[in-house]
Every structure is written in structure tokens, then in C-alpha cells.
Amino acid sequence: MKDIILSIQNTEIETLGNLKELFESDGYTIETIHVKKDKIPKELDKYSGIVILGGYMSVYEYLPYLNEELVLINNANNLHVPLLGICLGSQLIAEALGGRVYKGKQKEIGWFDVVINNNGKNDIFRGINDNNIKVFQWHGDTFVLPGSAVLLASSDLYPQAFRLGNSIGILFHLEVTSQMIHDWAKDYGSEMKEVGISRDDILDGKNSEFESLANYCKVVYGNFSEMINAYMNSLV
Numbered sequence: 001m002k003d004i005i006l007s008i009q010n011t012e013i014e015t016l017g018n019l020k021e022l023f024e025s026d027g028y029t030i031e032t033i034h035v036k037k038d039k040i041p042k043e044l045d046k047y048s049g050i051v052i053l054g055g056y057m058s059v060y061e062y063l064p065y066l067n068e069e070l071v072l073i074n075n076a077n078n079l080h081v082p083l084l085g086i087c088l089g090s091q092l093i094a095e096a097l098g099g100r101v102y103k104g105k106q107k108e109i110g111w112f113d114v115v116i117n118n119n120g121k122n123d124i125f126r127g128i129n130d131n132n133i134k135v136f137q138w139h140g141d142t143f144v145l146p147g148s149a150v151l152l153a154s155s156d157l158y159p160q161a162f163r164l165g166n167s168i169g170i171l172f173h174l175e176v177t178s179q180m181i182h183d184w185a186k187d188y189g190s191e192m193k194e195v196g197i198s199r200d201d202i203l204d205g206k207n208s209e210f211e212s213l214a215n216y217c218k219v220v221y222g223n224f225s226e227m228i229n230a231y232m233n234s235l236v
Contacts, residue, residue, distance in 0.1 A: 049082040178203060
């Protein structure tokens, strides 16, 4: 039985975060690919599921490794391998499967409200009782969804989550820890100045937000792991 999760990491500081412990606690082995130094797999038959993480780059830059990720997403979609894309990962899924990624009218950086619709509450967000949740965002790009995608959540500005087949795209960050955000604030500080926020604005006094975020992450993980189990059972 396969028990390997492929994690595609586009930058050193955008990691699985809380998802790492959740996968490992269920006995999964995580194979991490750092796209700037590792080869992106073309054969996917050994993986139970795939997670594509965030990054500061844009899909429309058509960097070689981003193009390889687009190929991987199409392969995963054709094989029905469960795929979770976070932030840049969600944008790559949208682009690969028929949508379009473009620069948004304004960046969402910090804590924002997201509305989960009925489709979302019956899908990857099943078990989250609140319709409106506060989540962490760090992105400037957004997307037009592929025609056959189902919208699962949105903010005032942008679509925030969708499903197409066994692929789930989530634009916001449920996986982040306070240390991750501290690292991002250090490395991506110029973006924070651009939108007029400080490190203190996104970190100080946010214990309850981080606690809620970790709980939301557990729920999403549980639903994604159910997708993995169904996929693995279909191969038996």
C-alpha cells in the first residue's frame, strides 16, 4: 500500500507547516521536492497524494520549474491522484486545468475573512461550522476558475478555494505557524510596506487566530486524507 505524500516546495520558507505533523501522525512518509534544485517527478504511481505549496513567483512568469509543475498537475488530474494546492499551488492548478492566473487589483496580506459556501461545507471544509472564517493570506495574484471547477470559498475580492476532480485549490494559508509568518515578514518585508502593514500587525496578539487556523487545518487535512483513502482503495 502506498503511503508517500509528494510535497512540492517552491521556496525554502513556505513549507507544509502544520500539515507535516498531521501527515506524519497518520503514518505517511513525506517526499519533499525543492523545485530549484530537485527534479520534479513525472511518474506519480508511488504517491498517495500531492501537495503543492506557495511561493513569491507568479504562474505567468512561465519559469521552467513552474511549467513542470503544470505538467505534473495535468498528470495527477488524469490519474485522479488527490492534489492539494496552497496559494501559488492553487494558482498553478487553476492555470493547468483551464483557468487563468492574473495580477489582482490589490494584494491580500494578513488576516482576512473568507466565506465558505454550501459546496465548500460539503467538501474540503466539511466539519467547519462557521460560514465566515478568519484566515491568513499572502498573495497578489488571483485566478479565473476553470469552467468545470466548483467554487468552495471566496473573500470580498477573490475566489479563495475550488475543486476540480481530485484537485483542491486553496488560495489562503491554513498551514502556517507563527514562525513561518515571522520568516515571511523578514524575507517579504517589501510587500508588507507596499500594503502598509507591519510585522506586529500580523503577529502580535494573534494567539486565538493561530489556534483557530490550526483547527481549520486539521479539518481540511481530515477531508483531504479521506480523498487519499478513497483513491488508494480504488487501486486495490
